[in-house]
């Protein structure tokens with residue numbers, strides 16, 4: 185074997201995921217961000233009945249009252265918010281916005297929590313503290329001067345149900361459905377695809393189902409990093425000998441081996457548990473083909489044994505099966521193998537395991553949705569499950585892993601650019617104003633409107649809109665063309681600094697902090713990935729006495745913008761129970777909302793498929809037909825590779841906690857491109873070479889230069905780089921047409937030795 189050259193910061197990681205390394209990393213996060221005495225107490229309150237909901241991810245807790253569940257990345261999310269670092273007006277007066285823009289995303293947020301409401305001062309190019317009411321008044325003035333459809337209302341999924349509900353109410357009374365949100369970049373393929381298949385755009389399983397399932401198919405997600413509490417669940421399933429079949433182009437350590445920090449024996453013995461029983465390194469974008477292959481093999485098994493399909497279920501509950509069967513019949517194995525990168529035998533093996541299981545769960549994430557055929561692939565997952573009646577029976581169902589901790593709840597309470605008519609009628613009935621019917625902008629459309637100048641103002645309830653979106657070369661200048669941008673956030677980020685003619689940054693309370701209104705401690709509510717709604721109440725003293733809660737900020741802007749509003753904004757903010765009463769009156773499923781969130785664990789929103797009820801137009805679940813297994817062969821021919829953009833272990837979306845990615849063996853840097861040995865050789869490259877990457881989509885080529893290519897165990901044909909840096913390579917209009925989701929994990933690119941290297 186040839187000795188590989190040393191590349192700075194690149195070392196092989198041989199251990200399991202989790203274990204003592206996770207404990208060490210937690211201690212480190214606390215050490216860097218928090219006072220040591222406060223930290224353990226704060227962390228112990230995460231996900232307790234009277235505590236706050238972890239802002240880390242949307243994975244549920246056992247009845248939301250289990251003993252403290254250790255989670256390294258949850259701890260990072262909490263300590264990052266509860267940090268003792270502050271960004272004060274004195275600091276901002278001495279640092280121009282231009283100079284702050286030169287700092288990295290990591291440096292910006294690492295400066296700490298914002299303490300005062302801020303207004304941009306063009307003369308000095310700095311942010312100045314401003315009085316809340318003055319800022320609201322000015323924003324109101326500008327908004328009243330604009331046609332409502334020229335304003336974009338962005339939401340990031342950390343906002344509570346209460347804040348999001350007020351926000352959509354404000355924008356709709358103001359007169360627009362322009363609700364770009366993080367979901368448009370995330371699980372939109374789920375929100376669009378699943379209702380067509382099973383009538384609702386949400387997952388159908390609960391934690392109990394994981395205790396009863398006989399097989400798990402895990403497609404395109406990386407729970408060791410992004411949903412670490414799920415590792416406990418997978419760990420238990422594996423120990424019950426439930427096969428876990430993984431589809432992922434990258435070898436992700438946590439999906440291979442995991443040491444559960446809750447498991448005393450494993451910790452004491454440095455032991456670990458295998459997670460995946462079989463690991464298939466599907467090609468990026470190859471899941472649709474793989475799913476078709478599995479279903480085709482299943483039909484072949486059925487022809488032999490005729491006990492493989494759940495015929496009674498298909499007959500009673502579904503439509504469209506014959507069309508699907510005919511399409512699978514017609515699909516050619518060589519095409520399936522080429523597109524998926526997997527051998528027919530491998531897919532037949534999955535079909536055999538699936539045929540044996542009486543209760544199967546499919547879990548999936550961004551590896552499925554952030555593709556130009558994301559919606560079609562989501563439907564295929566539903567098809568596979570429908571074939572054996574894996575809905576509405578214990579231990580079975582579909583499990584999309586949501587992103588932000590309340591992104592699902594935001595949708596439920598009305599953050600959508602395509603509102604259902606029933607909801608609008610209910611708003612009209614309860615509030616007496618006529619909300620707009622015309623569909624608004626999603627995230628990409630909102631940015632396109634900013635680019636072409638037709639959108640004049642952007643309000644952001646959290647998030648980092650410009651950095652999360654593709655193609656910064658287009659998006660960053662568009663932010664600066666706006667008349668007005670308003671950001672509600674906890675920490676400074678690049679979107680705040682891409683200042684418009686007028687820009688306001690409002691610091692808000694985070695989940696961990698005490699929210700007192702009219703002298704009474706308030707709680708907010710969130711909905712997790714499994715449709716459980718529960719209360720969350722912070723306990724820490726706020727980062728500054730000048731902070732306001734998200735509902736209070738939204739209400740302040742609304743009141744200053746709409747002098748004749750039908751909504752008693754300030755009454756609602758004085759007692760969040762009143763907001764919840766309005767949610768109950770306008771949205772189905774929230775009966776006795778205020779009573780039910782006071783019970784530990786909260787309550788589950790209705791999920792008709794779990795009772796085998798299908799809220800589709802025909803009242804049946806629907807099989808789909810996806811003909812295209814070969815169609816993008818042209819785009820990825822020759823030397824074109826498919827670039828996937830991924831999260832490191834030390835980041836939360838655009839928030840970079842640190843520069844390591846421990847499980848992938850990357851330390852102190854993020855400027856790397858993961859490539860298979862095969863692709864390195866085909867490009868005439870070696871591990872550690874500096875490369876340039878250029879897109880091969882039709883239209884203006886995008887480039888990223890001076891990246892270090894490293895050898896990694898990834899499916900040949902697929903390469904990977906970190907988000908958000910690699911957004912420089914994602915074209916804004918390269919989307920899944922059905923859902924509008926950017927194809928963040930499907931970018932055709934060429935890789936060449938860097939000109940700079942010479």
Ligand SMILES: Nc1nc2c(c(=O)[nH]1)N[C@H]1C(S)=C(S)[C@@H](COP(=O)(O)OP(=O)(O)OC[C@H]3O[C@@H](n4cnc5c(=O)[nH]c(N)nc54)[C@H](O)[C@@H]3O)O[C@H]1N2
Pocket residue numbers: 240241257370403404405406407409410411431432433434436466467468469470471548549550551552555585586587588828829830831833835836837929
């Ligand atoms: N600590 C932490 N937690 C988080 C987040 C975070 O950034 N940090 N983000 C939150 C958010 S908003 C979200 S949406 C979720 C994201 O959680 P995930 O869905 O896990 O998202 P990613 O890390 O983007 O990548 C998912 C995985 O998909 C694989 N993949 C890429 N392309 C393909 C493909 O074509 N097919 C298959 N089968 N796999 C593929 C990648 O190798 C990677 O392992 O996590 C949430 N939780």
Ligand SMILES: Nc1nc2c(c(=O)[nH]1)N[C@H]1C(S)=C(S)[C@@H](COP(=O)(O)OP(=O)(O)OC[C@H]3O[C@@H](n4cnc5c(=O)[nH]c(N)nc54)[C@H](O)[C@@H]3O)O[C@H]1N2
Pocket residue numbers: 293340341342343366367369370371550554587588645646647648649651652653654672673674675676677692693694695734829830831836837838839907908910911914928
């Ligand atoms: N290339 C590429 N791009 C992607 C992705 C990808 O995989 N690849 N993933 C996409 C996905 S899945 C998503 S969800 C989006 C994420 O897009 P966003 O949700 O817009 O981004 P975040 O990085 O989560 O937002 C971070 C900011 O939120 C603010 N914040 C933190 N906590 C709070 C709070 O409690 N309240 C308020 N108001 N603000 C708070 C802070 O100011 C922080 O700077 O990015 C998308 N972009």
Ligand SMILES: [Mo]
Pocket residue numbers: 366369370371586587588
């Ligand atoms: Mo997400």
